[in-house]
Amino acid sequence: MPEIAVAEAAGVGLGGQWRPSEDVVLVMPDAVVLLDGATSMRDDLPSGGVFAGELGAQVVARMAAAPELDLGDLLAGAIRSVARGNGFTPGDSPCSTVAIVRWDDEVVEALVLADSPVVAFAPEADVLADTRLRHVPRGSYRDRLRRGGGYSADHVAALRASARKTSALRNQEGGYWVAEAVPAAAHRAVRRVWPRQDVRSVLMASDGVSCGVDDYRLFGWEQVLDLATASGPQAVLDVVREAEREDPEGLKWPRPKPHDDQALVVISF
Template sequence: MPGFGVAEQAGVGLDGRARPSEDVVIVLPEAVILLDGATSLRPDLPSGGAYATELGAQLAARLTAAPELDLADLLAGAIRSVARHNRFTPGHSPASTVAIARWDEAKVEALVLADSPVVAFLPDGPHVVSDDRLRTVPRGDYRDRLRSGEGYGDDHVAALRSSAERVQPLRNRDGGFWVAEAVPAAAYQAVRAVWPRAEVTAVLMASDGVSCGVEDYGLFDWPGVRDLAAADGPQAVLDAVRAAELTDPDGARWPRPKPHDDQALVYLDFG
């Protein structure tokens, strides 16, 4: 197994208060699973973190029992099992992103569903496996409110609810975005990549509470994340992102649903 490091840190809820992280990381002998449970705005459903925990357990069991099977087939089976067990139906279910890295003696694979990227480092540079479809979906005006300096609070939560209502009809549909929820076929819409193991020197896996440091804040690029994680450990990356957010407590510079999102980062050293 490659050397690895994992760091996780809880963010805050929509009320700004501390609560357990809804990110889930599971390390197996020849695979790593990272899930980011979506923050729920519906009190009648389990939390995104509870969904991610159950989905992660189903995925880990399948990867362990049948490591030779296709990753999308394994993910589809896990989504189906969780939906059936809880009687979730499309549009009436919690949701989660999924990122999987798996390797054997010959190859390294990645699967990404929704916004938790996997980055592999090869001699020609970083190969980013990302699913950007959610970024292209109209989300309402909550970001405009934040940019104008109106900050977080009850009005912000109301704007988020309005945004969620606009986004919901586009979930797990062509022309919208795909995520783990109650539609097993979403697994086959994941972004995939495979590389020769001999060429991979490192792999990063991140929830969007960390990838925002690259994609939104511009604090570093992916080689910079790798170098910091290798030198000081993955927690140093999380700390750098959180320190930047503390300079923007009202979300005016970097509009985001919460002042601090949950953070998870995995660093795999294949060198």
């Protein structure tokens, strides 16, 4: 079994208060599952973290019971089960990203649905990322932050308005795909397979960590692996957090919250 190191840290809620992380990491003997529950903009639905926890448990149970099952089929079944069990319907459900890495003696395979990337070093960095959400209009809250509006009640209102627009494009052609109440979304995930003999390490990250690469440009994925290998994955989370503390009002890096939940997994083969 490869060596697996995990680091997690909670972010803040919409009001800026610290609360339990809505990221979920589940480790199996031959797989790792990472989910990032979306912050809920509605009070009448369970939190994204609760949804991610239930969906992750379904994925792990199905993988253990039928290890030969295709990852897309497995995830579709898990989404269907959670939606039916809770009465969720498309548009009236929490949602979550999903990243799965599974391996055997021959291959390492990965599935990514929404913005929780997987990076395989085979031997160079090969990034598996679902970038469709990045192309969806995000509304005016980013412009407001750039103008110095800060994380006030007006920001939360602007963020909720943006979320309503974004949600209309969820699990739609021309929009983006995420684990919610549409099982078919699982088959819209991005996938990749690498020969196991070529893979030295794999990183899995929620967007509270990948933002350090994609948005803040603090380091590249090779540097993330180097730092995590030398000092542990928590060191990577700390670098991202420190950068955010230096931009407390989102002027430099407009983002929904001052601090997002963070999860980073390092799999060393």
